[in-house]
Amino acid sequence: MSAPPHKARPAGPGRVLPDTQQGMRRRNLSRVMHTVGAEGPLSRAAVASRIGLTRAAVSTLVDELIRSGLLEELGPERPGRVGRPGSALAVSGNGPAGIGAEVGVDHLAVCAVDLRGRVRARAVRHVPNRDRSPEPVLGELTELIHRVVAEAEHEGLWPAGLAVAVPGLVARDARTVVRAPNLGWQDTDLGDLLPARFPLTVANEANFGALAELWLGEGTPRDFLHVSAEIGIGAAVVVDGRLLHGNRGFAGELGHVPVRPDGPACACGGRGCLEQYAGEEAVLRAAGLEPGEDRVGLLAGRAEQGDADVRRALHDAGTALGIALTGAVNLLDPEGVVLGGALSGLAPWLLPSLRSELARRTAGPACPVSVSALGPEGPLLGAAHSVVRGVLDDPAAVAERV
Structure with missing residues (x-):
């Protein structure tokens, strides 16, 4: 799946650069990159106009970024433009690439994304x-990482870093999986088990x-619950x-919000958690179906055919989601909720039962609920x-490594 180019959105939490001449230079290099990435191709004059620097200053920054x-x-x-045409600038189609990886309960995935998205x-x-x-799982993930990196390097790219998505709580060191109940992992330092070169x-x-969703979604609000x-x-x-991380970085564990406190036991140690009513396996159980490789495809196919048990299970799952989201x-x-x-x-x-439950229980006006166009590709x-x-x-920082 190819992602759209970057939109003009503020970056996520990044490095705080000192308020010195060197810090200002680094910030201005970033401003040039974000502007060309979001609106390019652009001439030097157009970049200077957008970020409020002189053309000479922008030319110096651009030359450094080209080198x-x-x-x-x-x-x-x-x-068709008045005056001598300038040379159009774009972020490089080669050079640095982001390597993303995902550890799922039933899959592993890796991709390389260039600066153009x-x-x-x-x-x-x-x-x-x-x-x-974790060792054999991350060993297999490492094989996929090496395969993707080799393909990317064959196309003139090099890995600027590796980011790994996991279904669990991650410590603020951004390396250690504190707890992943659906994997059965605890206190696992992925930095010790993944390639050290990235x-x-x-x-x-x-x-x-x-x-x-924030960077690639169409019309995504700046305040939303995903x-x-x-x-x-x-x-x-x-x-x-x-992102709102919380004190320990654990914010967002919606799946372990109790929907019915006297409900079935959950892998987290609690009872009646949302996952026990709205997770894929819970919906399959409620519908009387056996888990397969394509669980969502199975449920969607049966629902489209009018299977009453599947539709009832999905209705109940939507109700449980609505109850958990209300709080x-x-x-x-x-501003909205994105599924x-x-x-x-x-x-x-x-969505029908989810929206109905949310509207019935929310103190203020109904909160809009939309569906992500990225679907399961989002984390990767x-x-x-x-x-x-x-x-x-x-x-x-990247230029210093080249």
């Missing part, structure tokens, strides 16, 4: 990872899904264009694009 392989000149601008290489392996120890970031899959629903259910809160909506007052992940493919049967794309955004946020 570093982060920008490229495409030739004269289109004819295009997916240039991709590998997926369907494999049951539940209750497997700068590494590990984050919860719902957080990367929300960032993908729900990533598969076997497990996670959520991410975006406030003013930034978050009442507490946070987001992503694999269950977004079941939206036609989930968000991981890869987070590396790309890091390049745009501080291109000088």
